[in-house]
Amino acid sequence: MRVENISERVLMVDLEPSDTPGWLATYVIEGDGALAIIDPGPKSSLRALERLTEMLNPSRFEEVYAVLTHIHIDHSGVIGDLLELLPCARALVHPRGVKHLIDPSKLWQASLEVLGDVAGLLGEPRGAPQERVVSLENGAELDLGGLKLRALYTPGHAPHHVSYMLEPDGILFAGDSVANHFNGRIYPVTVYPFDGSEYLKSLDLLLKLQPRRIAVAHYGVVGEPEVFIQRARDKLVSWTHHIISAIEEGASEIEDIYRRILSRDVELAYAKRLEDSMPAFRGATYRVVAGLYNYLRDEEGACALASLDRWRSARDFINRSR
Numbered sequence: 001m002r003v004e005n006i007s008e009r010v011l012m013v014d015l016e017p018s019d020t021p022g023w024l025a026t027y028v029i030e031g032d033g034a035l036a037i038i039d040p041g042p043k044s045s046l047r048a049l050e051r052l053t054e055m056l057n058p059s060r061f062e063e064v065y066a067v068l069t070h071i072h073i074d075h076s077g078v079i080g081d082l083l084e085l086l087p088c089a090r091a092l093v094h095p096r097g098v099k100h101l102i103d104p105s106k107l108w109q110a111s112l113e114v115l116g117d118v119a120g121l122l123g124e125p126r127g128a129p130q131e132r133v134v135s136l137e138n139g140a141e142l143d144l145g146g147l148k149l150r151a152l153y154t155p156g157h158a159p160h161h162v163s164y165m166l167e168p169d170g171i172l173f174a175g176d177s178v179a180n181h182f183n184g185r186i187y188p189v190t191v192y193p194f195d196g197s198e199y200l201k202s203l204d205l206l207l208k209l210q211p212r213r214i215a216v217a218h219y220g221v222v223g224e225p226e227v228f229i230q231r232a233r234d235k236l237v238s239w240t241h242h243i244i245s246a247i248e249e250g251a252s253e254i255e256d257i258y259r260r261i262l263s264r265d266v267e268l269a270y271a272k273r274l275e276d277s278m279p280a281f282r283g284a285t286y287r288v289v290a291g292l293y294n295y296l297r298d299e300e301g302a303c304a305l306a307s308l309d310r311w312r313s314a315r316d317f318i319n320r321s322r
């Protein structure tokens with residue numbers, strides 16, 4: 001288990017879930033009397049969380065929070081087990097996530113459909129006790145004893161996504177709201193049911209916050225937040241144009257579009273190569289292209305990210321060639 005100080009009172013922890021180091025970062029904030037664990041990970045991170053708990057000695061803290069950016073099982077799947085491990089802890093989540101933490105059966109079904117075998121690797125979540133799951137209002141501030149954590153709704157990657165700004169450190173915990181980041185290569189996490197219009201609005205909001213650093217779930221801490229956010233936005237626009245061009249040229253299968261983007265985007269190609277050595281990451285690059293394609297199929301989606309006229313002509317073309 002790799003543990004690193006990213007500021008005086010914030011740790012970055014690689015829980016290496018599903019034998020996949022370097023893929024998912026969990027962040028631990030130690031305030032005066034309050035402890036917060038941001039995105040404790042999937043069920044398969046439980047053993048590492050047990051070791052982390054021994055290291056942190058949570059009985060020193062009056063308040064213990066498991067704070068979720070969103071409920072995708074790679075971020076939240078361990079929550080039922082973690083609340084058992086930490087009997088004083090409460091889980092904090094967007095109001096739309098509450099019922100899925102208490103009864104994760106639908107979440108699990110959706111995960112099996114979207115992730116396939118990878119869902120099995122991450123593990124089936126168990127339910128959290130209702131009285132220990134707390135919903136977060138937009139703008140809510142959590143007092144962590146000398147530190148403040150503010151919740152900001154940032155839909156796009158998921159409709160219930162929340163990012164968190166830590167002051168005075170100026171660290172933004174962005175979950176999956178901006179991009180994935182592996183060794184300097186980035187790409188937006190446009191998995192189903194991605195909403196491009198909401199995503200762009202969320203990026204604008206995050207830019208206005210002027211964070212000093214951004215801590216992302218997959219993976220690590222990024223300096224130069226403005227550059228990072230702009231690169232994510234540019235990449236989304238570039239993928240959109242690749243998809244439209246592919247359709248104009250007659251591609252009708254997502255596989256063809258995926259291969260086309262992979263051959264033109266060295267950053268996505270880099271992430272694709274990582275899939276071979278990261279079991280929990282398998283199929284991830286295909287899912288982002290399929291998710292964006294799915295969003296663009298809808299006219300409003302196409303309008304939000306590209307010119308609607310161009311999209312219509314591409315769509316008419318594909319319909320004529322069927």
Ligand SMILES: [Zn+2]
Pocket residue numbers: 070072157158176
């Ligand atoms: Zn996610």
